[in-house]
Structures are given as structure tokens and as C-alpha cells.
Amino acid sequence: MNNESPRIIVRRSGPLSGNVQVPGAKNSVLKLMAATLLAEGEFVLTNVPAIADVDTMSDLLVALGVKTKWLGPHELSLVNSGNISTEAPFENVDKIRASINVLGPLLTHYGQALINWPGGDDFGGRPIDLHISGLEKMGATIEQNLLNINAYAQELHGAEIELSFASVGATENILTAAIYAKGTTVIDNAAREPEIGDLCNMLVAMGAQIEGIGTSHLVIHGSKKGSLRGVRHAVINDRVQAATYIAAVAIAGGDVQVRGARPEHMEMVINKYTQMGVSIYPQRDGLRVTAPERLAAIDFATLPYPGIATDYKPLLVAMNSVASGVGIVTENLFPGRFRYIEELCKLGADIRIDGHHAVIKGVDHLIGTAVTAPDIRAGAALVVAGLAAHGETVIGEIHHIDRGYDDLVGRLSGLGADITRV
Numbered sequence: 001m002n003n004e005s006p007r008i009i010v011r012r013s014g015p016l017s018g019n020v021q022v023p024g025a026k027n028s029v030l031k032l033m034a035a036t037l038l039a040e041g042e043f044v045l046t047n048v049p050a051i052a053d054v055d056t057m058s059d060l061l062v063a064l065g066v067k068t069k070w071l072g073p074h075e076l077s078l079v080n081s082g083n084i085s086t087e088a089p090f091e092n093v094d095k096i097r098a099s100i101n102v103l104g105p106l107l108t109h110y111g112q113a114l115i116n117w118p119g120g121d122d123f124g125g126r127p128i129d130l131h132i133s134g135l136e137k138m139g140a141t142i143e144q145n146l147l148n149i150n151a152y153a154q155e156l157h158g159a160e161i162e163l164s165f166a167s168v169g170a171t172e173n174i175l176t177a178a179i180y181a182k183g184t185t186v187i188d189n190a191a192r193e194p195e196i197g198d199l200c201n202m203l204v205a206m207g208a209q210i211e212g213i214g215t216s217h218l219v220i221h222g223s224k225k226g227s228l229r230g231v232r233h234a235v236i237n238d239r240v241q242a243a244t245y246i247a248a249v250a251i252a253g254g255d256v257q258v259r260g261a262r263p264e265h266m267e268m269v270i271n272k273y274t275q276m277g278v279s280i281y282p283q284r285d286g287l288r289v290t291a292p293e294r295l296a297a298i299d300f301a302t303l304p305y306p307g308i309a310t311d312y313k314p315l316l317v318a319m320n321s322v323a324s325g326v327g328i329v330t331e332n333l334f335p336g337r338f339r340y341i342e343e344l345c346k347l348g349a350d351i352r353i354d355g356h357h358a359v360i361k362g363v364d365h366l367i368g369t370a371v372t373a374p375d376i377r378a379g380a381a382l383v384v385a386g387l388a389a390h391g392e393t394v395i396g397e398i399h400h401i402d403r404g405y406d407d408l409v410g411r412l413s414g415l416g417a418d419i420t421r422v
């Protein structure tokens, strides 16, 4: 680890107290930003989280011809004047997975999209075959080579598309491509994540005709090309950041209000937290969280929404690592999403990986040492684990955390955690 690069230092903390505001969702705002390619005019997004991925998406959109400007710390203006390039530069696309979300809008509105294979967290293979086959069914011609994807279509047409897996990205690209397709597009087994509902709601405000919002059966009636308009839209709050603050209280102890957490978007994970002994009380504006003396181990498997999101898993594994008993965790989405376990083991966690399962035997306490954040959510989980570790936990490669967490250190220290960024 380069000693000059920023690190987060966490010491054993708790009980935590006070309140923390949940910021806007990364996995919503990035898709809303990409959707500005669908309509000319000004968009104003509010509740935008201050995260690096927003800057990366902004750079990508600027390179395509959209003008972006911060109107306030969480308010972003995006102006699409219609002068749009359909070639997405490699350096912007390579940094984040959500860059693939420009594919549907560019193709349906401007007839073409040339884009590199998207980057993002490395969880092993992350194919986009479902995006491609869906768009082909709608009449797109898509050429792929080792470097990039070239998609074009004079005009897309509606189609009936049944996804073999409820992919978030494929649902979003087919949905946005369907906006100007001729006729009606049906997406069956569509992903139902709340962030997709947020995207649908903004598209409807822009003038799109979508039925079945929030369900696995989306019906999109194509609109006349160019007929949608810019809107003002508030980004939905981030359920994964909310879950992170609940996990912090669970592991460090305390009594905290997690303001802006939406329990209706987090039912399954709240059930799991509750099974571990955490008390969670819905309030007018979020959740009140109190922790038990010691957490109880749980078993769980990740699944598409409304199941336990794979993004919650590192947090639950960190909690299990100090819980009483043994927990078995099964990863069903990204087989390679276990890289942080080695780092948790450096802190003294007792975890064995077997294929896509992890067996976690709770230990009395963790012991701080130097660890490395392998991706966004795993980085946050190491921070949370550090709250329960004796001594000092020093987390490196925190640029991963910065991609998706809006001031994690400031928010946790506001709750009384012993945490600094150096």
C-alpha cells in the first residue's frame, strides 16, 4: 500500500448516538443522469450524493455533449441541447459499470452508440448479453469485438422480452431503449429494484408511457422520437448507505436515528438485522436503530430485489464475524464477490469460503490491522468491522469507498465513532 494515498483509520467505537441523514442513491442517480440523453432541455437532479461516480458519469455525459453544472452541494443541472456525440470515450466508460446505461438512450434517440466494455467493481465476469439480446430483439444491429460494442438502428420497434435473469442493467437499458421504439415493449422478469422505480418515475415525468412500475412486468408504449422533456427530479435515498449505518450501530452498539431510510425498500435486510438481534423502529422520517449486547449469527442468500441484495452482503458478513454462532452465506449474483473476506480474516474473522458459500464462525472480537478495500461495499464493510476491532484498523484503497459513499467518515464520526481520514 502506498503510504501517501488516503486511508481511513478506525478505532473500536461505541455506543453510537445521534442521527445520520441517508444520501441519494448511487445506483439511481447514475441511471437518471444517463437518461438525460433521452430528451432535449434542462434536467435538475436534487438529493444528488457527493460521490466520485457522479463526477465520472458527469465527465462521460460532458464528453457526449451534455452540459453539467452544480447548482448546490446536492443539486445538479444537466442540459442536453441535442448536439450529442454517440461515441463514448474509453477513459470515462472504463471507470464505472453504469456507463453502459448510455447505450439504450443513445441508440433509441440518436440511432447509434459506440461504447467500450464497461468497467466497475471486479466481481469476476459481468456479461451484458441480456442487454444485447434485448436490444437486438427490438431491431438493433450490434457488433461486438474485444474492445467495444457498436450498436445502431434507424428505428427500434417494440418487442416482448423475457429476461432469463432479472438483471438491473439489462432492464434499464431495454426500458430506456423502448422509450422511442415504435409500438409497445414488454419486459418480463424485469428487475424490481427501487432505483429502477425511480428511473421509471422520472421517465414518466419526462412524458414516457410506462405501466407496471415496481413490478417484474414492465410495459412501455413508445413515444414520438424527441417528444420527451427535461424535468426536475429528486433522487431516491440510498438503501445500501442506510443499511451501512444500521450495520455500524449493530456492531458498535448505540441508539441512532437513520433519517431518510425507507423501510419499504429494505424489508428483507431489516428482517435479517432483526434476526441478528438489532431493534429497528420505523419513524416518521426513517428508522431508529438500537443494538443488542451481542449479535446472533444468521444464514442468508443473496437474490435480486426484493431478496437480500448482494450489496448488503459484506456488511452482514462483517456483522456475522463477531456474532455468536455460525452463519452460512450464499452469493447467487456475482460468484467472485468474496474478495473482502481475506481482508476480514486479517482482522481475525474466522471465515471459510466454499464455492459460492462462506461459512462464518463468530469470534469474540476482531483485532485492527492494515487492510485494503477491494470494492465499494466491501470497503464500507471493513470500516464497519473496524468499529468492533481492538486497536487500529487502517483501510487503504479508499477511492473505492469514495465512489459510492457520501462522506462515510464524517457521518460516522458525527455519531461518535472514532474514525478519521488521513
Ligand code: EPU
Residues within 6 Å of the ligand: 026, 027, 030, 097, 098, 121, 125, 126, 127, 128, 129, 130, 131, 132, 165, 166, 167, 168, 169, 170, 191, 309, 310, 311, 333, 334, 335, 376, 377, 404
Ligand atoms: N448478468 C448476465 N448477463 C447480463 C447482465 C447481468 O449474466 O446481460 C448477470 C451478471 O453477471 C450478474 C447478475 O446477472 O451475475 C447481476 O447483474 P445485474 O445486471 O443485475 O447487475 P448490474 O447492473 O451489473 C447493479 C449494481 C450493482 C449491484 C447489482 C445487483 C449499478 C451500477 N450496479 O449491477 O451495484 O450489485 O446491480 O443488484 O447499478 C454497487 O453499487 O456497489 C454495485 C456493485
